[in-house]
Amino acid sequence: MPFKKIFLNEKDIPRRWYNLAADLPSPMQPPLGPDGNPLKPEMLAKVFPMNIIEQEVSTARWIDIPDEILELLTLWRPAPLRRALALEKYLLTPAHIYYKDESTSPAGSHKPNTAVAQAWYNKKFGIKRLTTETGAGQWGCALAFACNLIGLECKVYMVRISFDQKPLRKIMMQTWGANCIASPSGQTHAGRQILKKMPHTPGSLGIAISEAVEDAVTDKSGSSRYSLGSVLNHVLLHQTVIGLEAKKQLKIAGERKPDVVIGCVGGGSNFAGIAFPFICDKIHGEKIEIIPVEPTACPTLTKGPFTYDFGDTAGLTPLLPMYTLGHGFVPEPIHAGGLRYHGMAPLVSQAAVEGLINPRAFDQIKCYEAAMLWAKTEGTICAPETSHAIACTIDEAKKAKKEGKEKVILFCYSGHGLMDLAGYDKFLSGKLTAYSMPKHKIEESLRPLKNFPKARKIKTGRW
């Protein structure tokens, strides 16, 4: 029988991260400061350590992974590449379906790939304490895990409604030694202001970011910094180990290259991880279709404009050139909490502008149907975010069947769903809601951006 899994030896773990900025045919536009001028790196020095800021602005193609970070990554990496033989058989598709299994990390998703790197750089810079925010809890868990290993204090501002609804995530973070509190909290100026106005607010990711950033930059010891789990260049960079490993593994599986690469997108980090090394190949002439999949409830790439916008709801971050639904956009409460982000990583956005990637949007009911078929065939219970990649994979496998083509499909299995079972319960009891985003709602939420600096849609026209 054909194999179902390909493992790499620890010595075959990638030694360098891949930086797409070096290969994008058009240059990246800079983030802008509050004055509308390009941000100077040193202006971020209170938020991030300088070694990470240097990475954020680097245009080097390859960046060496320090040995100590490799040592940490090998706790669970290289991650297996699996082949979904049972799903192929069920679909009677000639396609070969491969997936990179990022659910095997201790936190259960791809997030620790950047968490251990960020924690290590901060520690090296002399930082003693990291702050962050978390929504559904995946990122908070990953950073708590990393800080625990490396020996940093960790404070996580968790959106109040998730804090109350997902007590298990909080316990995970505490087990890893992090201090996890509900946001808005009484511990920051931003939090207190919100609580005064809205004492019963369920909180939001925007508010939690404001609190985490304020906490880091106002810490008088100067040894706190803030850490972000997606969107920024250095975060996406750290995730490229996913695609780099997958490339080696596909070769071992006897496949020259994938025909289709698929990943779900919220802020863009797991998608970038699996896709960027293959976008590189595409830029250099390979024919590969690369598909980011987003929820119809938050259709950033498929329905938003490319423009400068804030990374957070409160407008504390620099302005970033990206696809966005407006920083005030509040997505419907779909279960894929990790995909409920108004914007899109600038690197992913520029790849979309160039036509290097072909975004699609899927409704969550279709995604849960795909997740159920996955559980029936491949046996595992996937995260609600991951179900978007699976739904698209099934579509592509059916298309291959119709066309009679033996396509190679590769997708990123970004995380398991064992901590997020409520959506399955709703689906099984027929109570899951389908959401789409009417045009007027998007227009409304984009209105505050009217007078923002415009990002140029730089497109070389080669794709």
Add this chain to the structure above:
Amino acid sequence: MPFKKIFLNEKDIPRRWYNLAADLPSPMQPPLGPDGNPLKPEMLAKVFPMNIIEQEVSTARWIDIPDEILELLTLWRPAPLRRALALEKYLLTPAHIYYKDESTSPAGSHKPNTAVAQAWYNKKFGIKRLTTETGAGQWGCALAFACNLIGLECKVYMVRISFDQKPLRKIMMQTWGANCIASPSGQTHAGRQILKKMPHTPGSLGIAISEAVEDAVTDKSGSSRYSLGSVLNHVLLHQTVIGLEAKKQLKIAGERKPDVVIGCVGGGSNFAGIAFPFICDKIHGEKIEIIPVEPTACPTLTKGPFTYDFGDTAGLTPLLPMYTLGHGFVPEPIHAGGLRYHGMAPLVSQAAVEGLINPRAFDQIKCYEAAMLWAKTEGTICAPETSHAIACTIDEAKKAKKEGKEKVILFCYSGHGLMDLAGYDKFLSGKLTAYSMPKHKIEESLRPLKNFPKARKIKTGRW
């Protein structure tokens, strides 16, 4: 740096299960029927399919694993052997600590090893539907997963208190297509009787077994059978892939043999899985210390007598020769639900009688301390059951340090703890209770066994 994981190729998965009964120096005593006479295999025909009953009574040393079961096992097997380098470093021990990681199965524990085998044999025998009971939910999830893959209906009677306290486990089972209901239920005679007497009972594993067995044997279609997740010979047999793989992996790691093998014990199945292949080596002359670890709250091997007793609380099963605290024993509510079993697998019991294994009991507070140190060093959150094996491993590693010996310690990481975080929460908030079992309580619960047939303590005296 030394490696942290050893994977085997799928082609290196064991092709045969190892049956300890063939090598035990003393013969196994038979299970006894209600009349006190040895049970005839056909008396079990309404409960289990004949192909499984044949396995249950087999004394063949090696039993071939059918190709179709191998195909199912390769969904996640061979499981990785990992080395706990970070823990070794933290403890400054010269010991090499290896662990077989059974948490990588879709259900998160070793249980699917036997679940897919049992489901397959039932399907082959023409059975259409399996019933079982579950306490904490690990076994119910594993059987639901297996039936889903193989195409059998699955009905799980889940102890009422767990059903209410662990809704996530129920959702997992439902996602895998099983019908999971709270026990006692109104759907069986046994359940209705109990509900009449005690309408608000939290239920018990004993009651749930009674319901599941009654459901299977009274199904008029004749195509239902019952499935058990531990204790019986065939269940332990199916788990031996764990130890057989670990042997090959230790060789690859450059270790001739382990000096110490450790597993937690409840009914005995994960312990048997890791230990039996090494007990075989011990019988054939190797010096290996083999340690089953049980909770002080349920000290079957360390404080119970070896005698005939029922496998269930209600007295529906045959009498089995085993270490037991009495079938009426109700263990304190420790978090390691999988270790709250009054008896012990007959094969494990006979190995203990022979002195081939050296049982120890650990209190749950010491076990959670070990689990916290594990999370701090190795990064993963283990199941409360697994924490018992870790606590003992840490003791052994410290002992090796004191003795200055470069010992090889191998333990079974039987499952992850992501579905069982409540115990961590209690530990972190200082509310965890230590339990021990006073002698008089054990004596009391053993009183009903006074007139039971006696099991002979057959000991060849070679260990």
